[in-house]
Amino acid sequence: MRASLLGLSLLATPALAQAPAISVDTLRSVTQTLSSDAYEGRKPTTPAEDKTTAYIVAQFKAAGLKPGVDGGWFQKVPLVEITATNVSPLTITGGSAPLALAFRSDVVLKSYRVVPHIAIKDSDVVFVGYGINAPERGWNDYAGLDVHGKTVVILVNDPDWQSAARTGLFEGKAMTYYGRWTYKYEEAARQGAAAAIIVHDTEPAAYGWGVVQSSNTGPQLELDEAGDHMTESAAVGWMQLDKAKALFASAGKDFAALSEAAKHKGFRAVPLGVKASVSFDNTIRRQASKNVIGILPGKTAPGEYVLYSAHWDHLGHCDPVKGDGICNGALDNASGVAGLVALAQAQVKAGPARRSIVFLSVTAEEAGLLGSRYYAEHPVYPLSETVGGVNMDVLNVKGRTHDFEITGAGKSELEDLMKTLVEAEGRVVKPEPNPERGSYFRSDHFSFAKLGVPMFDGGAGEDLLVGGEAAGHAATLDYIANRYHKPQDEYDPKWDWSGAVEDLTLYYRLGRELADGDQWPNWYKTAEFRAIRDKSRAAAD
Template identity: 90%
Template sequence: MRALLLGLTFLAAPALAQTPAISVQTLKDVTQTLSSDAFEGRKPATPAEDKTVAYIVERFKAAGLKPGVDGGWFQNVPLVDMTATNVAPLTITGGKTPLSFAYRTDMVVKTYRVTPHIAVKDSDVVFVGYGITAPERGWNDYAGVNVKGKTVIILVNDPDWQSPERTGLFEGKAMTYYGRWVYKYEEAARQGAAAAIIVHDTEPAAYGWGVVQSSNTGPQLELDEKGDHMNESAAIGWVQLDKAKALFASAGKDFAALTEAAKHKGFRAVPLGLKASVAFDNTIRRQASKNVVGILPGTSAPNDYVLYSAHWDHLGHCDAVKGDGICNGALDNASGVAGLVALAGAQAKAGPAKRSIVFLSVTAEEAGLLGSRYYAEHPVYPLSHTVGGVNMDVLNVKGRTHDFEITGAGKSELEDRMKILVEAQGRVVKPEPNPERGSYFRSDHFSFAKLGVPMFDGGAGEDLVVGGEAAGHAATLDYIANRYHKPQDEYDPKWDWSGAVEDLTLYYRLGRELADGDAWPNWYKTAEFRAIRDKQRAAAQ
C-alpha cells in the first residue's frame, strides 16, 4: 500500500506494465493549492482567475507541455457576468390566497438576457408538466396551449424518472437531456414564455436546495454573444417544493394529481388562473475568461489530436456555512485539474506519440459548460481531426474499487476499449448506479459530444476494496448532501488517492492507445451523435 501511495502505478496486468507513474504528490499539491482560500473558489472573470490560470500554466510547463494556442497558453472565452440585485419577491395573485415567495429561501430567479432590468408583471401561470417537446417520442407538453408572455411551472427530470429500470419512453431512471434544467429553459424560451420556473424536488433533481441556491445566486456567467440573449425567457428560476404546492392549492388544484397526470402520454398543459410577478435589476460586466491549452506534439500524425479535458472553475464566494463563505471546489474540480497535470507529466515522460495529445483546462463549467462549449464551437484544433479523449470531473479519493462506471453507457466505441483496460486491472464495469442524476449532460464531455467528438467520461464505482458497496454508497451520498457545491468541498490530507491513480492509469492507457494508433472510434449507430460525426469525418477525408 505504501508503494501505491507514493505514486507507483497498478500493475494488475501486462497491458499496464509500461505506464509511467501517476504522481500522487502532483495530485495532492495541485488539488490543495487550487482549492486553498487564496484562490477564492476560482470564480471565472474575477481576480482569482488570473492566479488560477497562471498556476495551471506553471504546472503544464513543469509537466513538459508546449503552449497550445499559436505559441501561447490561452484561448480567450468572451463572457458576460450578471448579478441580480434588488430582487423583488415572486408574487402570485388571482387565487384563493395571495402568495409571496422570498428570494433565496423560497425561490431563486435570474436571467440570460443581458439587460439592466427585468420585470415580469401579472403574467398568466401555466403548468406544463415536464416541459418537454419530443416529436420523435410522440410527446408534447406544450400541445394546444399558447404560453407566449406567460409564466410556466415545470417539473424537474423526465416523466418516467421513478422507473426502477432503464427502459421506457424516456429511458426510465436514466435521465435524458429532456430532463435537464438547461433543456427546460431552452424549450420554454422557444415557446415564448416570459418566465420559466422549475419545481425543486431533491430526489429527481439529484441535489438539495442548497445547491440550487448557491448555483443560481450571486454573479452568473453566460457566453457574450450577439443579440444579448434577448430571445431567452425574461426570468428563469426554481421554487421550493412546498411553495409550489401552496401555489397549486391557491389555484384550487391538486399538485399530486397533476404531477401524476404529467407522467403520462397525452398530458395537456393546465392554466392555473393565477398571475405571477417578479422584478430585479442586473449589474452587467463583460470580460473574457480563459481556457488553458497545452500540447504534446505528435510525430508522424501531428495534425490528429487526442484530447484530455478538465474544468478549472468553481463557484467562488458563496453562501456561508458556519462562517465559511468560499466554495473551494477541492474535488469539483481542483482534483480533475490535478489529474490533467499528472497525466500530462506521464504522457510527456513516455515521449512523443504518433498523434498530438492536447490538454485542455476549461473555464465556466459550473455556469453551464461555457468554456468547453466555446472551445467546441471555436476549436483550436479541428474537431474533424480530434480522435476522441477523456474528460475528468471529480477524482476518486475514497480508495480503490472493484468496479468502474461508465457515464452515459451505450453511446461510444471508446467504451469497448475502456472495458478491456478495466478488466486488465482485475476490475469490472458496472452500470451507472444513479443515471437519474443526468451526469452525462452535466460536464464538459457533453459539449464535444453534441458536436460529434467521442469523449469518454467515467470513473470508480462504489464497491470499495476496503468497505464494500455500503461504504462506497454512503460516501457518495455524504458528498452530495454535505459538500457538493458547498464551502465544505475542501482539501483533506487524509484522502486515499490510490483509487484516483487506478482510474488515471486507465485514462493514460486509453489516451496513449488512441495517440499511438490509427483508429477513429465512433459513436454506436444508435447514438444521437453518430450522424454528425459521420458527416464530420467524411468532410475531413
C-alpha cells in the same frame, strides 16, 4: 467486442501496463493549492482567475507540454456577467390566497438577457408538466398551447425517472437531456415563455436546495454573443417544492394529482388561473475568461488530436456555512485539474505519441459548460480531426474499487476500449448506479458530444475494496449532501488517492492507445451524436 472494427491490437494492452506511474504527490499538491483560500474558489472573471490560470500554465510548463494556442497558453472566452439585484418577491395573485415567494429562501430567479431591468407583470401561470417537446417520442407538453408572455411551471427530470428499469419512452431511470434544467429553459424560451420556473425536488434533481441557491444567485455567467440573449425567457429559476404545492392549492389544483398526470403520454398543460409578477435589476459586466491549453505534439500524425479535459473553475465566494464563505471546490474540480497535470507528466515521460495529445483546462463549467462549449464551437484544433478523449470531473479519493462505472453508458465505442482496459486490471464495468442524476449532461464532455466528438467520462464505482458497496454508497451520498457546491468541499490530507491513481492509469492507457493508433472510434449507431460525427469525418476525409 468491436476490436476488429476499431483496428485495435489487444496485444498492445500488456505493453500499456508499463505506463509511467501517476504521481500522488502531484495529485495532492495541485489539489491542495488550487482549493486553498488563497484561490478564493476560482470564480471566472475575478482576480482569482489570473492566479489560477497562471498556476496551471506553470504546471503544464513543468510537465514538459508546449503552449497550445498559437504560441501561447490561453484561449480567450468572451463572457458576460449578470448579477440580479433588488429582486422583488415573486407574487402570485388571483387565487384563494395571495402568495409572496421570497428570493433565495423560496425561489431563485435570474435572467440570461443582457438588459438592465427585468419586469414581469401579471403573467398567466401555466403548469406544463415536464416541459418536454420530443416529436420523435410522440410527446409534447406544449401541444395546442401558446405560452408567449406567460410563466410556465415545470417538473424536474423525465416523466419516467422513478422507473427501476432503464428502458421506456424516456429511458426509464436513466435521465435523458429532456430531463435537464438546461433543456427545460431552452424549450420554454423556444415556446416564448416570459418566465420558466422549475419545481425543486431533491430526489429527481439529485441535489438539495442549497446547491440550487448557491448556483443561481450572485454573479451569473453566460457566453457574450451577438443578440444579447434576447431570445431567452426574461426570467428563469427554481421554486421550493412546498411553495409549488401552496401555489397549486391557491389555484384550486391538486399538485400531486397533476404531477402524476404529467408522467403519462397525452398529458396536456393546465392553466392555473393565477398570475405571477416579479422584477429585478441586472448589473452587467463584460469580461473575457480563459481556457488553458497545452499540447504534446505528435510524431507522425501531429494534425490528429487526442484530448484530455478538466474544468478549473468553481463557485468563488458563496453562502457562508459556519462562517466559511468560500466554495473551495477541492474535489470539484481542483482534483480533476490535478489529474490533468499528472497525466501530462506521464504522457511527456513516455515521449511523443503518433498523434498529438491536447490538455485542456476549461473555464465556466459551473456556469453551464461555457468554456468547453466555446472551445467546441471555436476549436483551436479541428473537431473533425479530434479522435476523442477523456474528461475528468471529481476524482476518487475514497480508495480503490472492484468496479468501474461508465457515465451515460451505451453511447460510444470508446466504452469498448475502456472495458478491455478495466478488465485487464481485474476490475469489472458496472452500470452507472444513479443514471437519474443526468451526470452525462452535467460536465464538459457533453459540449464535445453535441458536436460529434466521442469523449469518455467515467470513474470508480462504489464497491470499495475496504468497506464494500455500503461504504462506497454512503461516501457518495455524504459528498452530495454535505460538500457538493458547498464550502465544505475542502482538501483533506487524509484522502486515499489509490483509487484516483487506478482510474488515471486507465485514462492514460486509453489516451495512449488512441494517440499511438490510427483508429477513429465513433458513436454507436443508436446514439444521438452519430450523425454529426459521420458528417464531420466525411468532410475531413
